[in-house]
Amino acid sequence: MRRALRAVVLGGALHFKQESRNPFFLWIVICTPLVYATMAYFLFRGGQDDATLVTASLGSALMGIWSLTTTAAASTLGRQRRVGILELLVAAPTPFWLTIVPITLALAALGVYSLATGLIYVTVLFGVPVTIANPFAFCVSVLPMILSMGMLGFLFCAAFVRFRSSWMVGNLFEFPVWTLSGMLIPIAVLPVWVEPISWFVAPTWGMSALREAALGNASPWDDIGMCIALSVVYAAAGGALLRVFLRSALRRGTLALS
Amino acid sequence: MAPVIEALDLHRTYKTTTGTFRRRSLEVEAVRGVSFEIGEGELFGLLGPNGAGKTTTIKMLITLLIPTAGSARVLGRDVVDHAMWVRQRIGYVFGGDRGLYERLSAWDNLRYFAELYGVEPRRQKARLEELLDLVGLRGRERERVEGYSRGMRQRLHIARGLLHDPPVLFLDEPTLGVDPVGARELRAMISSLKDAGKTVLLTTHYMFEADTLCDRIAVVARGRIVAEGTPRELKASVASGSVVEVEVYGIEDDAVERLRSIEGVTAVTVEPRDHAQVVIVQAAPGHEPAQEVLARLDGVSVGRVSSREPTLEDAYVALVTDAPATQ
Numbered sequence: 022m023r024r025a026l027r028a029v030v031l032g033g034a035l036h037f038k039q040e041s042r043n044p045f046f047l048w049i050v051i052c053t054p055l056v057y058a059t060m061a062y063f064l065f066r067g068g069q070d071d072a073t074l075v076t077a078s079l080g081s082a083l084m085g086i087w088s089l090t091t092t093a094a095a096s097t098l099g100r101q102r103r104v105g106i107l108e109l110l111v112a113a114p115t116p117f118w119l120t121i122v123p124i125t126l127a128l129a130a131l132g133v134y135s136l137a138t139g140l141i142y143v144t145v146l147f148g149v150p151v152t153i154a155n156p157f158a159f160c161v162s163v164l165p166m167i168l169s170m171g172m173l174g175f176l177f178c179a180a181f182v183r184f185r186s187s188w189m190v191g192n193l194f195e196f197p198v199w200t201l202s203g204m205l206i207p208i209a210v211l212p213v214w215v216e217p218i219s220w221f222v223a224p225t226w227g228m229s230a231l232r233e234a235a236l237g238n239a240s241p242w243d244d245i246g247m248c249i250a251l252s253v254v255y256a257a258a259g260g261a262l263l264r265v266f267l268r269s270a271l272r273r274g275t276l277a278l279s
Numbered sequence: 280m281a282p283v284i285e286a287l288d289l290h291r292t293y294k295t296t297t298g299t300f301r302r303r304s305l306e307v308e309a310v311r312g313v314s315f316e317i318g319e320g321e322l323f324g325l326l327g328p329n330g331a332g333k334t335t336t337i338k339m340l341i342t343l344l345i346p347t348a349g350s351a352r353v354l355g356r357d358v359v360d361h362a363m364w365v366r367q368r369i370g371y372v373f374g375g376d377r378g379l380y381e382r383l384s385a386w387d388n389l390r391y392f393a394e395l396y397g398v399e400p401r402r403q404k405a406r407l408e409e410l411l412d413l414v415g416l417r418g419r420e421r422e423r424v425e426g427y428s429r430g431m432r433q434r435l436h437i438a439r440g441l442l443h444d445p446p447v448l449f450l451d452e453p454t455l456g457v458d459p460v461g462a463r464e465l466r467a468m469i470s471s472l473k474d475a476g477k478t479v480l481l482t483t484h485y486m487f488e489a490d491t492l493c494d495r496i497a498v499v500a501r502g503r504i505v506a507e508g509t510p511r512e513l514k515a516s517v518a519s520g521s522v523v524e525v526e527v528y529g530i531e532d533d534a535v536e537r538l539r540s541i542e543g544v545t546a547v548t549v550e551p552r553d554h555a556q557v558v559i560v561q562a563a564p565g566h567e568p569a570q571e572v573l574a575r576l577d578g579v580s581v582g583r584v585s586s587r588e589p590t591l592e593d594a595y596v597a598l599v600t601d602a603p604a605t606q
Binding site for chain 2: 113
């Protein structure tokens with residue numbers, strides 16, 4: 022258990038360091054929230070109150086985090102496959118999931134820059150009054166939010182490991198999660214049957230926790246609990262899926278490009 | 280004494296597809312029944328041209344590929360059924376400048392893999408320093424790997440492979456692309472690993488490297504082992520033949536084919552040399568092909584002609600050229 026924790030913490034720190042030195046990822050982290058925040062502002066400004074604008078701003082910032090987690094995880098694993106690191110990670114005597122979880126967690130954590138950039142941007146440029154009603158709960162909510170995105174990214178990573186060209190499909194996972202978790206538009210405006218599906222998307226609860234902490238309308242703690250619980254489920258499901266897909270990759274010889 | 284590494288009739292087939300609209304499935308047999316045994320403390324070489332199946336064989340042995348058929352054991356355990364057990368006891372080093380976190384320092388790279396290989400946290404610092412001294416990277420360990428030369432990267436790879444002090448090492452073309460001085464240093468390092476009692480499986484396509492380092496060599500061609508023995512035994516296998524070298528200026532493929540059809544000729548290769556080419560014709564014992572070679576080169580501009588004793592490289596070329604494409 023201690024070794025597993027060390028592997029995740031050290032691996033996460035090193036991947037954070039490695040990827041934060043990647044100009045391409047930094048570009049995504051800083052620029053995408055600006056684009057999303059601009060779109061959100063102009064979509065929701067007409068006749069809406071400040072709470073809606075704050076929610077939209079938060080959503081656009083979280084969209085940036087998810088974009089980074091999914092596209093960067095796919096591209097990072099694609100690159101690791103290309104340069105032979107993926108094989109070295111598999112060849113190491115550490116359960117493989119302990120080498121993948123730090124990657125997606127590090128990328129989700131890198132997305133905190135997106136959160137900050139997005140909120141500063143809408144405040145300074147559009148004058149949206151982003152006041153946080155419960156700063157402590159807001160800060161605490163960021164952690165399960167990162168955890169949930171990291172674990173959701175981990176769930177998808179199993180496919181990235183198995184399929185050689187899966188780095189291309191990273192973007193495909195962006196839009197469904199934006200929509201289902203209420204980052205892009207409120208879930209209430211979607212068809213009724215969508216809502217039960219959104220309950221199984223952990224960032225839905227993370228988004229809800231951040232919104233409640235920011236607006237102070239309700240307690241965010243239940244949402245935080247749900248977010249963590251679903252993240253644990255994703256971790257278990259991702260681990261099982263990764264085991265199956267890794268076995269398949271070893272059988273089909275898709276771990277390397279050569 | 281039980282062998283440390285055993286390959287028993289290993290096969291590996293890759294499935295691939297071609298075409299855009301009419302997709303066709305293809306099967307490529309990369310390894311077709313490779314068997315060998317390596318004893319404790321032995322340095323064993325797998326020698327063969329590109330695409331011969333060396334890397335595929337090594338990947339099956341280090342648990343990165345599941346064999347299509349056959350089996351392999353390392354330290355007595357099956358590499359498929361006991362993959363994690365095997366991984367704890369082997370080190371893997373591959374050639375080229377891949378396989379490193381470019382934006383991290385050598386220290387960070389080694390530290391992460393020390394963690395993954397279960398090196399005790401309190402021993403990590405001392406172990407890393409020890410290995411940096413061994414591979415001559417002390418003082419450069421805090422620099423980002425992206426600024427390293429190919430030789431430095433290769434030495435870092437070796438340090439990574441030794442982190443957990445494994446008794447068995449797999450070195451896949453470790454001097455690939457390294458300059459002559461760097462390659463010599465790496466060979467000295469590999470030799471010292473054998474002196475330290477490690478069992479080493481080395482793949483290479485450099486004849487000289489295999490001859491210098493290996494106790495035994497298996498020559499691999501088209502997925503099969505076509506010869507196995509000590510370097511001396513392999514040389515002896517062709518020592519009784521003869522080699523004719525002919526300098527030519529512009530030779531066509533059909534002329535080379537004409538030479539191949541001469542009775543007793545076992546291999547014909549063409550090497551570029553300055554502004555000319557050298558045709559190397561190997562013949563079986565009892566055959567002196569020089570006259571016939573010159574006769575069949577009629578119409579080709581010919582320069583110097585010489586005859587010499589076969590070398591290990593000639594043995595290798597003959598073995599690789601003779602290997603059948605299919606069984």
